[in-house]
Amino acid sequence: MSLSSPSSKQEAPAFRHGVIHVALPREVVDDIDSLFAVNIDVSVSTDFGIAPGDLVIINEKKALQDGNIVLVSKDDQLSIRHVFIQDDNVILTSVLTPIISKRADINIIGSIVYSIKKY
Numbered sequence: 001m002s003l004s005s006p007s008s009k010q011e012a013p014a015f016r017h018g019v020i021h022v023a024l025p026r027e028v029v030d031d032i033d034s035l036f037a038v039n040i041d042v043s044v045s046t047d048f049g050i051a052p053g054d055l056v057i058i059n060e061k062k063a064l065q066d067g068n069i070v071l072v073s074k075d076d077q078l079s080i081r082h083v084f085i086q087d088d089n090v091i092l093t094s095v096l097t098p099i100i101s102k103r104a105d106i107n108i109i110g111s112i113v114y115s116i117k118k119y
Contacts, residue, residue: 024057028114034061035113038071047095048080053118056080060110073107074099083108 009118022037029035040054049058058071066084072092081092081099092099092104 007063022116023086024114025033026055028057030060031061033104034059034110036110039088048112050112050115051118055116055118056112058110059113062078062111062113064108064111070111071109071112073109074101074105080112 036058038056038058040052040056042052045070056071062068064070064083065110068083070081070083070092072079072081072083074092079092079094081094084091084093086098088103090101090103090108092101096097
């Protein structure tokens, strides 16, 4: 999987992203078009062993199963949580207090399928 940057022939921006090549196990890359990477830049996920600077690979189309670790958007806040589904409700857990919400009120962006640690 790679993230591409603007052509070097364009005007140089103040901030430029480079191309990133990441080798992943074959079982993670079963649907490459549904994967994207997120660089974790804040300490919102230490209870899952994910820290600032880590890179997580997210599958936006993976079928949700109880216990999946997911990237969630609720009330304009992103967080990483375990998900449990009960009928129309979603229970999101972490070390903090669980969140119980209607499925329609939560945007589950995708399941985390791989994490690359920054040391």
